Structure formats: C-alpha cells, structure tokens
Amino acid sequence: MPKRRMLFRSRLKPESVQEYVRLHQQVWPELLEAYRKAGITQVSCFLNGLDLVVYSEYEQEVYEREKEALSRKPVEIRWQALIKPLRDPDFEQRSFEEVFHMPFIPNEESAA
Numbered sequence: 001m002p003k004r005r006m007l008f009r010s011r012l013k014p015e016s017v018q019e020y021v022r023l024h025q026q027v028w029p030e031l032l033e034a035y036r037k038a039g040i041t042q043v044s045c046f047l048n049g050l051d052l053v054v055y056s057e058y059e060q061e062v063y064e065r066e067k068e069a070l071s072r073k074p075v076e077i078r079w080q081a082l083i084k085p086l087r088d089p090d091f092e093q094r095s096f097e098e099v100f101h102m103p104f105i106p107n108e109e110s111a112a
Helices: 014-025 030-038 058-071 074-086
Strands: 004-012 040-048 051-059 094-096
Touching: 004 058, 004 074, 014 074, 030 040, 030 058, 030 074, 051 058, 058 074
Parallel strands: none
Antiparallel strands: 004 051, 004 094, 040 051
8 A cells, every 4th residue: 555755844833832742742542543544654743943844654545535534533623623723823834745755775784
C-alpha cells in the first residue's frame, strides 16, 4: 500500500506556545487510535519560536477513504477545538508537496 508524506507549516500565537507543547506532551490515546484507523502512521511536530511544522506519513488509500470520517469523530473535533485557537489566524498556513525522499536502507555499519 503506497505511503504518502505531508508537511504542513503554521505559526502559533506568542501566548500559546506553552499550551501547544503541553497538549502535545499528553496526546489522548483515543485520538492516536483514530489517526491510526484513518491510515496515519506517523506525526511529528517541530517548533522553532512561533513557527510550527507538522510532518505526517499516511497510507494513501486508507486515508483518502477515512479522512472525512476522521474529521467528524468527536475526539478529533475536541482536539481541533483546542488547537485551532492557538494558531496565529493572520498567518497563511501552507502544505508542502514532497518532491524527493531518500528511503532508509541499512548499511553494514548501522546493522552492526
């Protein structure tokens, strides 16, 4: 099943950084399970000052089929209701298309 990777860039409000970090240090297990069922296999959030980058990997076929259902799940609605107000509304959010990926291939040194 083909995997896709996505990068999303946003910005937080200055007063929201600590709350954003706090929420992501204790992401609800039921939210993670909903993401997995929707085909999302990895999510990483990176913060540099107010700049936020979110990287995700997902099973394309599963995600395309399940993303609408995910957006209607109560746990996702609650999570987004907490996260959305933390973002800077004046910053134009952007998604990036992947144009290159170097897959991991173990070499002799890393296998030892």
